[in-house]
Amino acid sequence: MELRQDPSSSTRWWGKETRAIVTGGNRGIGLAIGKRLAELGVTVILTARDAKKGKEALELLRNEGLGDYIHFSVLDVSDPHSVSAFATWFKLNFGVLDILVNNAAVSFNGLYENSVKHAEIVIKTNFYGPKLLIEALLPFFRRSSTHKSRILNFSSRLGLIHNVKNKNIRAILEDEENLSEEKIEGVIKLFLEQVKEGRWENEGWPKEWTDYAVSKLALNAYSKILARRLRDSNISVNCFCPGFTRTGMTGGKGSRTADIAANIGAQLALLPPQSLQTGKFSMGQSFFLHSRF
Numbered sequence: 001m002e003l004r005q006d007p008s009s010s011t012r013w014w015g016k017e018t019r020a021i022v023t024g025g026n027r028g029i030g031l032a033i034g035k036r037l038a039e040l041g042v043t044v045i046l047t048a049r050d051a052k053k054g055k056e057a058l059e060l061l062r063n064e065g066l067g068d069y070i071h072f073s074v075l076d077v078s079d080p081h082s083v084s085a086f087a088t089w090f091k092l093n094f095g096v097l098d099i100l101v102n103n104a105a106v107s108f109n110g111l112y113e114n115s116v117k118h119a120e121i122v123i124k125t126n127f128y129g130p131k132l133l134i135e136a137l138l139p140f141f142r143r144s145s146t147h148k149s150r151i152l153n154f155s156s157r158l159g160l161i162h163n164v165k166n167k168n169i170r171a172i173l174e175d176e177e178n179l180s181e182e183k184i185e186g187v188i189k190l191f192l193e194q195v196k197e198g199r200w201e202n203e204g205w206p207k208e209w210t211d212y213a214v215s216k217l218a219l220n221a222y223s224k225i226l227a228r229r230l231r232d233s234n235i236s237v238n239c240f241c242p243g244f245t246r247t248g249m250t251g252g253k254g255s256r257t258a259d260i261a262a263n264i265g266a267q268l269a270l271l272p273p274q275s276l277q278t279g280k281f282s283m284g285q286s287f288f289l290h291s292r293f
């Protein structure tokens with residue numbers, strides 16, 4: 001479906017009691033989507049791995065008049081202790097969750113580089129991070145048939161299956177019926193083994209930003225099976241590629257600003273319950289199923 005530029009009052013299902021967690025909210029698209037959701041009247045729990053940077057972001061948004069809608073907590077998605085401490089804090093302070101925006105991610109490559117020197121931390125942050133956080137927060141999602149809770153995983157078109165040329169790996173990921181967390185983790189393990197042994201380059205992995213692409217490939221696959229698992233729980237799970245956006249991750253290069261990307265992300269996160277699908281991958285301006293994401 002085409003996205004509306006501004007969610008109108010007729011499709012507005014949320015209010016101040018609606019709670020959204022945004023990871024990696026101190027800069028880039030994360031800060032912009034936290035701001036946008038707060039502007040639209042959602043209570044936002046902005047998180048960042050660095051307390052100082054997070055508090056600066058909080059201050060910035062307070063100075064823009066959004067103080068009533070923004071809260072802050074430290075959260076390093078790559079650290080299981082941090083995830084668990086955050087979940088406890090969230091339960092005590094908010095209890096119920098409506099929207100989880102898994103935005104935090106890393107890449108250590110410049111635009112035209114393809115080093116896998118940091119593959120482990122990339123996979124730990126971009127794949128295991130959101131997965132761990134989702135599992136820790138699942139008990140707190142509001143399970144209302146009228147509202148529907150939402151998980152929006154920031155992903156990338158670099159992680160679409162068609163970028164994988166290895167037939168065996170594709171076969172595992174394309175067999176959606178039999179896809180499981182164990183199989184996805186098996187794919188990740190294989191990649192990291194090949195990285196360690198220095199023989200990943202000719203094994204049919206995505207060619208651009210390979211470690212990052214594999215992390216998003218795994219996130220996409222996990223999102224699909226999670227969507228299936230939660231289908232009857234009134235929790236939707238979708239992935240969103242914001243497109244080439246001018247942030248720290250791209251060294252300031254890109255075809256759009258973080259605000260533009262965040263505006264689309266916020267609209268996806270706030271789709272009316274009746275048009276909210278699950279298990280989809282969205283790119284650019286429309287919400288559609290990429291057949292093999």
Ligand SMILES: NC(=O)c1ccc[n+]([C@@H]2O[C@H](COP(=O)([O-])OP(=O)(O)OC[C@H]3O[C@@H](n4cnc5c(N)ncnc54)[C@H](OP(=O)(O)O)[C@@H]3O)[C@@H](O)[C@H]2O)c1
Pocket residue numbers: 023024025026027028029030048049050053075076077078079102103104105106125129154155156157241242243244245246247248249250254
């Ligand atoms: N920009 C693009 O062109 C583009 C394209 C496709 C997809 N995406 C995706 O869009 C999302 C946002 O990207 P962006 O461009 O805004 O990136 P960015 O400017 O590099 O921001 C990344 C954010 O993630 C945080 N982060 C990194 N590791 C973390 C961890 N372990 N725990 C918590 N937070 C952590 C960073 O915190 P620090 O400040 O502490 O480092 C920062 O706030 C990412 O998922 C990215 O993969 C971006």
